[in-house]
Amino acid sequence: MNSDSNRKDRLSRRDLLGAASLAGLGAAMLPVSTARAQAHQTYQVGKDPGKHEPIPDFKFDIEAQTGWVGEAGSAKEATVEEFPPSQNIAGVSMRLKPGGIRELHWHAIAAEWAFVISGRILTTVIAPNGEPATDIFDPGDIWYFPKGHGHALQNISNEEAHFVLGFDDGHFSEFGTFSITDWVGHTPPEVLTRNLGLSSATVATLPKKELYILPGRIPSTIPEPYLAGDLETSQNPHKFRLGKMRPIEFPGGWERIVTSKEFPINTTLTSVLQYLEPGALREMHWHPNADEWQYYISGRSRVTIFGAHGRSRTEEFGPGQIAFIQQGFGHLVEQVGPEPTKFFALFNSPVFEEISISKWLAGNPASLIADNFGLSYDEVRRLPKKTLGIIK
């Protein structure tokens, strides 16, 4: 923490103490500004500690980007380059044509997560202990590949597959995606001949640069045997059927929450799938331990975030748009329009933590709340007594 922010911290504590002690004396007319002026005299050196940057734009229209487009699919990225506030979570909206392959690759600095929206994806992953895994993912399923584990994807359905990838580092793309054709294309041919056991003539036909997404054939047998035949396969599943798990029901909708407890290979993220009925309100809350990265699948919603120091910002979201809510910022989601809203949220912690305004108030004595808000006991008694979650 620098000395400026130290001063700001001391100032805000001093302000609060000043206001609290004056209120405690019942001297409502005494100028709180006197305490503030004193605090300024003591702590203001050069810069006004009351000034804060506005909350940065927390909305990104990932589907409106052009991204990478090829014969067998496309990819649109939201990394720190496109969406600077999201330092800890990046996303990619990927589409594969039937048979389309996202080639063998790994990510040096991030784990990969994905939510499948349409199509059927076959994945292969290799772990450092040599155990492979092959899985098939349908809409509503999520995957998690630990950082650095080699993997590949193929759309094995007859329709276009669409899935949204999430990475636990906003910089994953520019510093961390390693594709097999890029590597092979930049390795001396004599090394490839020795290492792969291929003739020089065959090595000369290998790709010279990264293919990224390429056309492929849907295998006639699924899954096919491994190249090495019988191998011990991974006992640590990369797949979780998020859309099929039992939801937490509320009057205005539901939530499905998957942490590392339910999905152990996923050691860095929490996934939440959320459904809001028309007119519903996801109540005021914050997450003490994680940033929240939302992708809207269907319907529309208004998100308001609160960033302290009198700062708040509201944006409206629809299908294909992303919201980023910084760790600890207060926020709420208001469903708007006739169609229910469905979105998923990714949190950069394997443990889910949330504090809602209703839970917080319910855990305080009535007299404290009455004084804090200047309410009568009758009014305080009307406040919620438990978490409301999604209000109808």
Ligand SMILES: [Fe+2]
């Ligand atoms: Fe990947």
Ligand SMILES: [Fe+2]
């Ligand atoms: Fe939230």
